[in-house]
Amino acid sequence: MNTWLKKDLKYIWHPYTQMAHCRKFPPILIEKAKGIKLFDAEGRWYYDTISSWWCNVHGHNHPAIKKAIKNQLDCLEHVLFSGFTHRPAIQLSEKLISLAPGRLTKVFFSDNGSTSVEIALKLSFQYWRNIGNTAKTRFISLDRGYHGDTVGTMSVSGVDLFNKLFQPLLFSGYKVPTPYCYRCPMGKERASCVVDCIKPLEKLLTEKSKKICGMILEPMVLGAGGMIVYPKEYLARAASLCKKFNVHLILDEVATGFGRTGKMFACEHAGNLTPDFLCLSKGITAGYLPFGATLTTDEVYRAFCDEHDSQKTFYHGHTYTANPLACAAALASLEVFEKNRVLDKVNQVIPFFHNRLQGFRELPLVGDVRQLGLIGALELVENKKTKKALDSGKRLGYKIYEQGLKKRLVLRPMGNIIYFFLPLCVKKSELHDILKRSYRVIEAQGIKI
Ligand SMILES: *Cc1c(COP(=O)(O)O)cnc(C)c1O
Numbered sequence: 344m345n346t347w348l349k350k351d352l353k354y355i356w357h358p359y360t361q362m363a364h365c366r367k368f369p370p371i372l373i374e375k376a377k378g379i380k381l382f383d384a385e386g387r388w389y390y391d392t393i394s395s396w397w398c399n400v401h402g403h404n405h406p407a408i409k410k411a412i413k414n415q416l417d418c419l420e421h422v423l424f425s426g427f428t429h430r431p432a433i434q435l436s437e438k439l440i441s442l443a444p445g446r447l448t449k450v451f452f453s454d455n456g457s458t459s460v461e462i463a464l465k466l467s468f469q470y471w472r473n474i475g476n477t478a479k480t481r482f483i484s485l486d487r488g489y490h491g492d493t494v495g496t497m498s499v500s501g502v503d504l505f506n507k508l509f510q511p512l513l514f515s516g517y518k519v520p521t522p523y524c525y526r527c528p529m530g531k532e533r534a535s536c537v538v539d540c541i542k543p544l545e546k547l548l549t550e551k552s553k554k555i556c557g558m559i560l561e562p563m564v565l566g567a568g569g570m571i572v573y574p575k576e577y578l579a580r581a582a583s584l585c586k587k588f589n590v591h592l593i594l595d596e597v598a599t600g601f602g603r604t605g606k607m608f609a610c611e612h613a614g615n616l617t618p619d620f621l622c623l624s625k626g627i628t629a630g631y632l633p634f635g636a637t638l639t640t641d642e643v644y645r646a647f648c649d650e651h652d653s654q655k656t657f658y659h660g661h662t663y664t665a666n667p668l669a670c671a672a673a674l675a676s677l678e679v680f681e682k683n684r685v686l687d688k689v690n691q692v693i694p695f696f697h698n699r700l701q702g703f704r705e706l707p708l709v710g711d712v713r714q715l716g717l718i719g720a721l722e723l724v725e726n727k728k729t730k731k732a733l734d735s736g737k738r739l740g741y742k743i744y745e746q747g748l749k750k751r752l753v754l755r756p757m758g759n760i761i762y763f764f765l766p767l768c769v770k771k772s773e774l775h776d777i778l779k780r781s782y783r784v785i786e787a788q789g790i791k792i
C-alpha cells in the first residue's frame with residue numbers, strides 16, 4: 344500500500360465508511376481533477392459521475408470560479424457576520440433572491456446543507472411563537488425523505504439505516520408516505536395514477552394542522568432516499584394544501600438546486616410555487632467551497648423584528664456564516680450559468696440521457712429506471728415481475744461499484760440503487776461513454792446471479 348494511504352488509515356475516519364473494511368479496500372487517492380474527470384495518484388482517471396457527492400456543477404478546475412476565489416482571497420478571506428458585512432454576501436443575496444421562486448426576499452447564510460435545513464426548521468418554529476401561536480410545534484416530512492445528518496434534520500428524515508439507531512434522540516413529528524411510483528404506497532398501477540398518495544397528507548392536515556409548523560420535502564426528487572423521482576402534481580398539491588391549512592412549505596433544494604434537474608430549482612417543474620423557506624447548499628458554490636443558505640419571506644422576517652428585549656431575535660449563527668470566499672465562488676458560478684447559457688445547453692443533453700437510460704430496462708437486474716434532468720437511477724431487483732428487492736447480503740451494489748471503478752466510473756450505490764448525478768458540464772460524448780460502460784458493468788453482474 345502507498346505510504347499516503349497507510350497514513351490515511353492511521354489517522355482518518357471517513358464518513359459513511361466501515362473503517363474495518365477500509366484496510367482491504369482503501370480509499371482512492373485523488374491528486375487532481377478537471378472537468379468531469381478525477382485523476383488519481385497512480386495516473387488513472389475516473390468519470391465523476393456523481394459530481395463529488397452531488398455538488399460539482401460546471402466541472403472541476405473551472406477557470407472563472409478559481410479566479411473569483413483567488414481574487415476574493417486577495418481582499419478578505421473571512422470576517423464575522425454579526426455587526427459586519429461584505430460585498431460578496433450582499434451581491435449574492437440579491438442574486439439568489441432574483442432567481443428564487445415565489446416571494447422569497449430574505450437570505451440567512453450558513454455553511455452546509457444540514458444547517459440550511461436546521462435553520463429553516465428553527466425559523467419556522469420560532470415564527471409561530473413570535474406571532475403568539477404556541478400550539479404549532481411539529482413538522483411533517485416524507486417517510487423516505489433525507490434532510491441531513493444532524494439531530495434536527497434526522498428527526499425529519501426517513502427512518503432507515505442512517506438514523507434508526509438515533510431514534511431516542513430525535514424530536515417527534517408526522518411522516519406521510521413517499522410518492523414512490525415504482526412501489527406505489529396506494530398499490531396502484533402507474534397508468535391509473537391520480538396522485539391518490541396525497542390523501543394521507545390531506546387527512547393529516549385536516550386533523551392536525553393546528554399542531555403543525557410546516558412540511559418539509561425535497562422537490563421532485565428524493566435524493567438519499569433512493570433518487571425517487573415523483574410526479575409534479577404531488578408537489579403542487581402538497582404546496583397548495585400547506586397554504587390552505589396555514590402550514591409552512593419548506594423546500595429542501597440542497598441536492599436539486601442549481602440546474603441539476605434541468606431548471607435552476609427543481610420546484611419550478613411544478614409551476615409557480617411560493618415556498619416559505621428554500622434550503623440551498625451543495626451546488627451553490629458549484630462544488631468549490633462549503634456553504635449554505637436559507638431563503639425566506641418578508642412575512643417570516645417581520646415576525647422577528649421587534650425591541651431587543653422582545654425575545655423575538657433569531658439567536659442562531661455559525662462561525663463561517665456567509666464566508667466571503669464561498670460567496671465569491673457562488674457568485675462566479677451564477678455568472679457562468681448566465682454567460683455560458685448553461686441551462687439551455689443542459690436541456691439539449693437531457694433528452695439524450697433520458698432515452699439512453701431507458702435502454703437499461705432490458706437488463707434482467709433493472710426493475711425501474713428513473714430520471715429527471717441529469718439525475719438518473721436504476722433500481723436493481725431480484726425479480727422484475729414481483730419487484731422483489733435484491734438480497735442485501737449479496738452486496739451486488741458494492742460489486743457494481745468495484746467493477747465500475749475498473750471501468751473509470753463512480754457508481755456509488757445506495758442500497759440497491761445505482762445512480763448518476765452528473766455535473767452540468769457533461770458532454771454528450773462523455774455521457775454516451777459513461778452509459779455504455781455502466782451498461783456493461785451491470786450486465787456482467789446480472790449474468791453472475
Ligand atoms: C446532502 C443533503 C443534505 C445535507 O447536506 P450536508 O451538506 O451533507 O449537510 C440535506 N438535504 C438534502 C436533500 C441533501 O441531499
